[in-house]
Amino acid sequence: MKCFIIKIGGNVLDAPDALEEFLKDFAAIDAPKILVHGGGKIATKIGEALGIESKYVDGRRITDARTLELVTMVYGGLVNKQLVAKLQAAGCNAIGLTGADGNVLPAHKRPVKTIDYGFVGDTTADAVNTAWLYELLAGGTTPVFAPLTHDNAGTLLNTNADTIASVLAMALSTRFEVRLIFCFEKKGVLLDVNDPDSVIRHLSWSEYNKYLLEGAFADGILPKLENAYSAIQAGVQEVLIGDAADLIKNTSEKTEGTLITN
Amino acid sequence: MKCFIIKIGGNVLDAPDALEEFLKDFAAIDAPKILVHGGGKIATKIGEALGIESKYVDGRRITDARTLELVTMVYGGLVNKQLVAKLQAAGCNAIGLTGADGNVLPAHKRPVKTIDYGFVGDTTADAVNTAWLYELLAGGTTPVFAPLTHDNAGTLLNTNADTIASVLAMALSTRFEVRLIFCFEKKGVLLDVNDPDSVIRHLSWSEYNKYLLEGAFADGILPKLENAYSAIQAGVQEVLIGDAADLIKNTSEKTEGTLITN
Numbered sequence: 001m002k003c004f005i006i007k008i009g010g011n012v013l014d015a016p017d018a019l020e021e022f023l024k025d026f027a028a029i030d031a032p033k034i035l036v037h038g039g040g041k042i043a044t045k046i047g048e049a050l051g052i053e054s055k056y057v058d059g060r061r062i063t064d065a066r067t068l069e070l071v072t073m074v075y076g077g078l079v080n081k082q083l084v085a086k087l088q089a090a091g092c093n094a095i096g097l098t099g100a101d102g103n104v105l106p107a108h109k110r111p112v113k114t115i116d117y118g119f120v121g122d123t124t125a126d127a128v129n130t131a132w133l134y135e136l137l138a139g140g141t142t143p144v145f146a147p148l149t150h151d152n153a154g155t156l157l158n159t160n161a162d163t164i165a166s167v168l169a170m171a172l173s174t175r176f177e178v179r180l181i182f183c184f185e186k187k188g189v190l191l192d193v194n195d196p197d198s199v200i201r202h203l204s205w206s207e208y209n210k211y212l213l214e215g216a217f218a219d220g221i222l223p224k225l226e227n228a229y230s231a232i233q234a235g236v237q238e239v240l241i242g243d244a245a246d247l248i249k250n251t252s253e254k255t256e257g258t259l260i261t262n
Numbered sequence: 263m264k265c266f267i268i269k270i271g272g273n274v275l276d277a278p279d280a281l282e283e284f285l286k287d288f289a290a291i292d293a294p295k296i297l298v299h300g301g302g303k304i305a306t307k308i309g310e311a312l313g314i315e316s317k318y319v320d321g322r323r324i325t326d327a328r329t330l331e332l333v334t335m336v337y338g339g340l341v342n343k344q345l346v347a348k349l350q351a352a353g354c355n356a357i358g359l360t361g362a363d364g365n366v367l368p369a370h371k372r373p374v375k376t377i378d379y380g381f382v383g384d385t386t387a388d389a390v391n392t393a394w395l396y397e398l399l400a401g402g403t404t405p406v407f408a409p410l411t412h413d414n415a416g417t418l419l420n421t422n423a424d425t426i427a428s429v430l431a432m433a434l435s436t437r438f439e440v441r442l443i444f445c446f447e448k449k450g451v452l453l454d455v456n457d458p459d460s461v462i463r464h465l466s467w468s469e470y471n472k473y474l475l476e477g478a479f480a481d482g483i484l485p486k487l488e489n490a491y492s493a494i495q496a497g498v499q500e501v502l503i504g505d506a507a508d509l510i511k512n513t514s515e516k517t518e519g520t521l522i523t524n
Binding site: 046049050051069072073074075076077078080081082084085086088089090093094095096097098100101102103132135139141148150152153154155156 | 308397
């Protein structure tokens with residue numbers, strides 16, 4: 001059975017019309033599905049209003065205690081619950097989750113090596129409470145994940161939404177034929193970064209390596225591709241990188257974005 | 263089978279030590295249980311920092327659009343998810359919910375009569391998604407409710423935590439022997455408001471009416487008692503009004519607070 005795990009970020013969350021369209025399309029997917037969301041500009045805006053500065057060390061964002069409170073409020077509360085309410089209105093039986101809820105996704109606070117990232121959680125597929133997640137999906141419920149996990153010792157942890165989507169996909173790939181979809185601001189992975197029509201429609205492992213040797217990929221897309229192949233190597237059947245506006249096509253057999261397989 | 267529905271408010275939420283003790287005691291309750299929380303001072307504090315004024319008309323609080331965002335963040339995110347993470351650490355498999363999650367508690371926006379309360383939801387026991395709630399409880403999960411519902415049309419609604427606790431208790435009283443516990447800052451209902459040891463340990467309907475005729479109750483406790491009797495009349499087996507610090511006793515047969523029965 002097919003299962004879709006779909007990650008959206010700021011480019012959808014910050015655009016009310018695009019978001020509304022996306023949620024309508026998402027609600028209409030007639031298969032088990034999970035939504036994972038990132039933050040968006042609203043967290044920065046509210047953080048600024050509260051005098052919480054974004055802190056960076058060597059270009060990496062640091063989650064101090066106040067930032068953790070901020071993301072718990074904004075991601076775990078405002079963004080998550082508004083998405084749930086809107087999906088319910090669209091006829092999708094959504095339920096908002098962090099990794100702490102039902103202990104569905106425990107994590108470890110990232111160890112301090114050269115940088116102390118603060119309250120940031122790293123997690124793996126074997127940490128996922130797959131049995132409960134499966135029960136929710138089997139009951140027709142649609143989990144909506146905020147980018148938060150917990151350490152099982154009472155502390156929430158800020159966790160990358162791409163990572164959460166990936167580990168959920170890996171964990172569920174033993175029970176479902178999973179398509180993991182990363183929505184971003186382009187139609188897909190472009191062969192020519194200046195030509196929006198140059199989408200690579202299909203990428204196998206051998207094609208990926210061929211393009212990689214040719215230096216065909218723009219720098220910005222490389223982490224996404226590496227992430228996608230980690231998921232594929234861990235058993236995820238398909239990863240798709242595409243535009244949120246193409247969700248209907250990208251959840252069908254006639255995909256518009258970049259479909260990545262083994 | 264016994265089921266406990268326990269409401270806590272600001273006097274517990276705002277006191278870290280009392281809260282920790284309460285959560286430890288709550289986690290240890292060996293029966294199906296639900297926690298319902300209110301807000302506490304943190305919402306006011308964050309609201310002030312964001313420049314969101316508390317608005318009142320005729321002494322009643324109004325929930326405008328910005329206040330709704332505030333309570334969604336603070337109640338639905340910060341307070342709720344921190345409680346969930348702490349309960350998980352205490353070995354209680356908590357899951358944070360608003361009425362929108364799993365459509366567990368839909369409501370109606372309060373109609374405008376003389377006062378427009380804004381985004382405030384009223385709800386009733388027959389609106390509760392009892393079947394799903396029962397499933398969660400039967401699976402050993404402990405729902406933790408934020409004081410938020412939704413209108414099934416995409417909008418969250420600010421809803422009184424006492425009301426949520428009451429309607430959940432009413433809805434579940436057909437499946438369980440429910441004890442609905444309201445935690446507040448006193449040991450129980452006092453016969454003499456100046457004597458903390460004058461707790462009325464048991465109140466039946468006839469005793470309640472006798473005391474009422476005698477004018478024995480302080481004004482502040484009357485709405486709580488009316489609320490309790492509404493629950494009893496709707497089928498809830500027991501309502502207890504007491505101190506969060508007495509939770510262990512108040513969930514046993516030897517109650518410390520005021521036990522209200524038919």
